[in-house]
Amino acid sequence: MTKPEGPDAIVAAAATAHRVWSRVARATRADGLAAVADALDAAADELIEVARAETHLAEARLRGELARTTFQLRLFGDVLRDGGYLDVRVDHADPDWGMGPRPDLRRTSQAVGPVIVYAASNFPFAFSVAGGDTASALAAGASVIVKAHAGHPELSRRTARVVVDALRGAGAPEGVFALVEGREDGIRILRDPRVKAGSFTGSIPGGRALFDIAVSRPDPIPFFGELGSVNPVFVTEAAARTRGADIARDAMASVTLGSGQFCTKPGVLLVPEGSAIVESLRGAPLPEGQRMLNDRIHDGYVGALQDLRSHDAVEVIAEGDDPLGPAPSPTVLLTTLEALTAHRDELFQECFGPTVLVATYRAETDLVGFARGIEGQLTATIAGEEDDEIVPALVDELREKAGRLLWNQWPTGVSVTFAQQHGGPYPATTAPGATSVGTAAIARFLRPVAFQGFPQALLPDEVAENPGAALVRRVDGAVELRD
Amino acid sequence: MTKPEGPDAIVAAAATAHRVWSRVARATRADGLAAVADALDAAADELIEVARAETHLAEARLRGELARTTFQLRLFGDVLRDGGYLDVRVDHADPDWGMGPRPDLRRTSQAVGPVIVYAASNFPFAFSVAGGDTASALAAGASVIVKAHAGHPELSRRTARVVVDALRGAGAPEGVFALVEGREDGIRILRDPRVKAGSFTGSIPGGRALFDIAVSRPDPIPFFGELGSVNPVFVTEAAARTRGADIARDAMASVTLGSGQFCTKPGVLLVPEGSAIVESLRGAPLPEGQRMLNDRIHDGYVGALQDLRSHDAVEVIAEGDDPLGPAPSPTVLLTTLEALTAHRDELFQECFGPTVLVATYRAETDLVGFARGIEGQLTATIAGEEDDEIVPALVDELREKAGRLLWNQWPTGVSVTFAQQHGGPYPATTAPGATSVGTAAIARFLRPVAFQGFPQALLPDEVAENPGAALVRRVDGAVELRD
Numbered sequence: 001m002t003k004p005e006g007p008d009a010i011v012a013a014a015a016t017a018h019r020v021w022s023r024v025a026r027a028t029r030a031d032g033l034a035a036v037a038d039a040l041d042a043a044a045d046e047l048i049e050v051a052r053a054e055t056h057l058a059e060a061r062l063r064g065e066l067a068r069t070t071f072q073l074r075l076f077g078d079v080l081r082d083g084g085y086l087d088v089r090v091d092h093a094d095p096d097w098g099m100g101p102r103p104d105l106r107r108t109s110q111a112v113g114p115v116i117v118y119a120a121s122n123f124p125f126a127f128s129v130a131g132g133d134t135a136s137a138l139a140a141g142a143s144v145i146v147k148a149h150a151g152h153p154e155l156s157r158r159t160a161r162v163v164v165d166a167l168r169g170a171g172a173p174e175g176v177f178a179l180v181e182g183r184e185d186g187i188r189i190l191r192d193p194r195v196k197a198g199s200f201t202g203s204i205p206g207g208r209a210l211f212d213i214a215v216s217r218p219d220p221i222p223f224f225g226e227l228g229s230v231n232p233v234f235v236t237e238a239a240a241r242t243r244g245a246d247i248a249r250d251a252m253a254s255v256t257l258g259s260g261q262f263c264t265k266p267g268v269l270l271v272p273e274g275s276a277i278v279e280s281l282r283g284a285p286l287p288e289g290q291r292m293l294n295d296r297i298h299d300g301y302v303g304a305l306q307d308l309r310s311h312d313a314v315e316v317i318a319e320g321d322d323p324l325g326p327a328p329s330p331t332v333l334l335t336t337l338e339a340l341t342a343h344r345d346e347l348f349q350e351c352f353g354p355t356v357l358v359a360t361y362r363a364e365t366d367l368v369g370f371a372r373g374i375e376g377q378l379t380a381t382i383a384g385e386e387d388d389e390i391v392p393a394l395v396d397e398l399r400e401k402a403g404r405l406l407w408n409q410w411p412t413g414v415s416v417t418f419a420q421q422h423g424g425p426y427p428a429t430t431a432p433g434a435t436s437v438g439t440a441a442i443a444r445f446l447r448p449v450a451f452q453g454f455p456q457a458l459l460p461d462e463v464a465e466n467p468g469a470a471l472v473r474r475v476d477g478a479v480e481l482r483d
Numbered sequence: 484m485t486k487p488e489g490p491d492a493i494v495a496a497a498a499t500a501h502r503v504w505s506r507v508a509r510a511t512r513a514d515g516l517a518a519v520a521d522a523l524d525a526a527a528d529e530l531i532e533v534a535r536a537e538t539h540l541a542e543a544r545l546r547g548e549l550a551r552t553t554f555q556l557r558l559f560g561d562v563l564r565d566g567g568y569l570d571v572r573v574d575h576a577d578p579d580w581g582m583g584p585r586p587d588l589r590r591t592s593q594a595v596g597p598v599i600v601y602a603a604s605n606f607p608f609a610f611s612v613a614g615g616d617t618a619s620a621l622a623a624g625a626s627v628i629v630k631a632h633a634g635h636p637e638l639s640r641r642t643a644r645v646v647v648d649a650l651r652g653a654g655a656p657e658g659v660f661a662l663v664e665g666r667e668d669g670i671r672i673l674r675d676p677r678v679k680a681g682s683f684t685g686s687i688p689g690g691r692a693l694f695d696i697a698v699s700r701p702d703p704i705p706f707f708g709e710l711g712s713v714n715p716v717f718v719t720e721a722a723a724r725t726r727g728a729d730i731a732r733d734a735m736a737s738v739t740l741g742s743g744q745f746c747t748k749p750g751v752l753l754v755p756e757g758s759a760i761v762e763s764l765r766g767a768p769l770p771e772g773q774r775m776l777n778d779r780i781h782d783g784y785v786g787a788l789q790d791l792r793s794h795d796a797v798e799v800i801a802e803g804d805d806p807l808g809p810a811p812s813p814t815v816l817l818t819t820l821e822a823l824t825a826h827r828d829e830l831f832q833e834c835f836g837p838t839v840l841v842a843t844y845r846a847e848t849d850l851v852g853f854a855r856g857i858e859g860q861l862t863a864t865i866a867g868e869e870d871d872e873i874v875p876a877l878v879d880e881l882r883e884k885a886g887r888l889l890w891n892q893w894p895t896g897v898s899v900t901f902a903q904q905h906g907g908p909y910p911a912t913t914a915p916g917a918t919s920v921g922t923a924a925i926a927r928f929l930r931p932v933a934f935q936g937f938p939q940a941l942l943p944d945e946v947a948e949n950p951g952a953a954l955v956r957r958v959d960g961a962v963e964l965r966d
Binding site: 391421447 | 502506547550551554555557558561565567570572573574580581582583585586588589590593595596679694695698699702703704705858859869874875878879882883885886887888889890891892898899900901902903904906908909910913914915916918921923926927929930931932933934935936937938940941955957959960962964
């Protein structure tokens with residue numbers, strides 16, 4: 001594959017490739033994804049070495065992340081073979097249909113067109129060049145242009161080379177995958193009328209700026225941005241009483257995992273006033289500081305933490321040797337629910353790094369009102385007992401706010417499964433109906449199309465009377481399983 | 484129900500009602516929709532009389548449209564009872580999951596929140612106060628605020644009264660449905676942070692203006708606008724040769740149906756140069772003119788038609804007595820594919836009324852290139868023979884452009900079914916992944932939410948281990964049918 005010279009040529013190639021890739025058999029795309037997974041596994045040592053140098057992440061973490069990445073590619077292969085993701089509906093003509101004669105209508109889904117994926121910095125494999133957005137878009141049949149994250153440029157290039165070679169080896173069309181670098185090219189491509197969707201994982205300002213570009217095009221396009229989340233944890237009185245020390249310990253493990261550089265890091269912990277949790281956290285031994293992903297993230301973290309530390313309503317109750325240094329040790333901050341409510345714009349904000357703000361509440365019932373006032377979240381967690389009186393009302397509020405609710409578990413570590421939901425109302429994402437993790441992520445890059453009155457020979461296989469490939473679909477409204 | 488005074492009170496009531504309505508059993512919402520349908524049927528004579536006076540539509544058409552409207556409400560009841568629309572996924576905890584131990588994750592869908600529906604003028608029942616957007620949003624569990632169309636104010640008020648009374652009678656919460664009038668209130672509500680989605684059927688400028696408001700809120704929300712469509716018809720050489728006169732006749736029936744006031748009216752007919760179709764249309768007897776829906780639509784039609792008629796590349800080949808009068812008789816215009824391509828911005832545009840632009844092509848293969856250049860469409864139609872060489876390439880282009888493809892049928896008359904797709908890339912709609920007609924329309928007003936590690940007692944019924952209500956769902960990836 002000769003590398004196209006500029007963004008225009010890259011988009012042109014992606015548009016051409018889309019027309020081939022979106023039409024091949026689902027099994028062929030599954031094979032292509034598997035080839036990418038195999039090639040990434042084969043290149044693991046080389047890639048992980050580069051990743052370590054560029055991101056300061058530990059080898060074990062990077063190996064785990066790469067395993068997640070290749071698992072994800074193969075899982076989308078299973079999704080393709082199953083076919084249910086197409087949401088195929090076949091309605092035979094029906095002269096007796098309730099509102100008048102019904103024509104023969106057959107609805108399937110197809111790739112929306114070329115997609116631009118803005119890679120994240122904090123998962124150099126799983127949310128970057130060959131990450132979940134790329135895997136789900138390629139699975140959908142879209143061609144993919146990844147805008148590399150500047151935090152790991154060499155890893156991005158090497159990963160892209162592995163992807164391109166693997167796809168070519170699997171017979172995928174030239175141009176179905178490409179990497180671009182630099183903000184200017186990224187924006188030019190987002191504005192290109194041949195590009196039909198965008199996806200992004202990163203900060204609220206960065207994601208909002210791209211969303212605004214996507215929706216203000218002459219022809220607006222869907223933009224799936226995963227932006228920011230505080231991921232509050234609500235600890236009930238009973239839970240704090242019966243297992244406060246455990247909760248404190250597990251909270252800190254989640255907060256400091258990966259130096260707090262996860263979009264699901266629990267940022268605020270709501271605990272009863274006077275509970276053992278605050279005492280457990282005060283002056284508790286904290287893990288060593290780690291170098292952060294890159295200077296920009298480090299500077300952003302230090303600035304945000306300094307703002308929090310200097311806030312009148314906030315007290316530092318635990319910190320390591322060097323909380324603002326180059327490898328920031330974790331920090332635990334304390335405030336009250338009253339202050340958190342009164343200064344929500346300053347205090348209830350994502351602080352991307354190893355810190356948590358603990359807020360004490362007087363009355364458990366205040367948690368419900370607080371939950372009612374917060375913005376959209378990726379996750380919300382309850383540490384509680386099943387018979388806590390407050391819990392049903394709290395769940396009822398939090399399901400309005402978050403894409404995923406957790407019960408006595410911690411939000412970091414987002415499993416890639418059928419039922420995963422990694423999304424939520426703004427500002428958690430720009431598309432509350434979508435997920436960027438799990439098999440349902442493929443839906444972002446699909447568009448339905450119906451065929452009315454078509455002869456069998458002209459229909460796509462999945463809406464034909466007797467499809468060649470296995471499929472789950474609806475026929476005249478009823479589920480049909482075909483092997 | 485005392486009528487709330489202003490938009491703020493209406494939104495407040497809708498937000499409160501949403502929390503009740505979205506939580507009731509699916510069967511309860513189905514009963515509510517059926518109650519609305521029954522009440523509309525019972526009020527048919529009164530409503531149709533008002534509708535006739537306000538829209539100039541004939542009684543038979545209005546009766547048919549009301550039947551469609553009540554059918555639609557009941558069909559969404561069936562969708563609710565089926566439960567498949569929730570896309571429920573239950574993943575049991577799995578220590579051996581490929582990327583590492585998987586927690587118990589259960590994903591369902593819930594109403595996005597209060598919705599504002601901008602009613603259309605051209606279907607005073609089926610796309611207005613109790614139309615498809617209202618039916619699908621109420622089915623989803625959303626509360627609905629309809630912004631009445633100024634074209635039928637009294638019908639809107641009377642229909643709203645029927646809906647409110649029927650929902651109240653069925654035990655639905657107060658405020659779950661409300662009507663507002665006037666542009667100012669409509670926009671204020673769209674900007675209200677408690678409103679979580681919008682839908683619209685109407686013109687490109689009107690829909691785009693509302694879309695722009697929705698996406699430029701501090702918290703952008705999904706906006707499902709169905710805007711404009713030319714609905715081109717591609718007639719192959721063989722089809723023109725073997726049944727040109729039939730095609731000409733059927734085309735005109737579709738063009739003039741309802742005085743051409745359908746978003747799926749075929750606006751451009753591409754036919755071979757020298758074919759019998761042009762001769763059949765030239766000076767053909769045309770149906771009588773009909774009064775249009777309202778003055779604004781009439782004025783818009785006359786202006787657009789005058790622009791077309793006076794274009795250098797366009798010839799009038801058939802028109803009735805009074806093509807620009809108060810009850811405009813149909814008009815048939817002629818141009819060439821070359822001119823249509825060269826002047827696409829002026830000629831390939833929606834002209835909402837009883838007119839069609841016939842464009843002659845020299846080479847059948849030119850159709851493919853032309854299709855490649857057009858904007859998003861609700862529909863695209865092929866009149867062809869199955870063994871026409873051009874057809875596969877034409878289908879392949881058109882499925883990139885339109886939400887629904889038709890084969891030897893006509894796009895007007897959009898059946899409400901499981902497989903219907905009424906949507907398409909911009910400017911056909913602002914949300915190419917959605918449909919506004921058919922059972923899949925419910926998905927617009929849903930948002931997924933996952934529960935991780937929850938005890939059974941705290942889970943919504945549909946994700947419980949043993950749901951009480953019938954359901955189709957996925958368990959550990961496999962389809963499970965529960966009666």
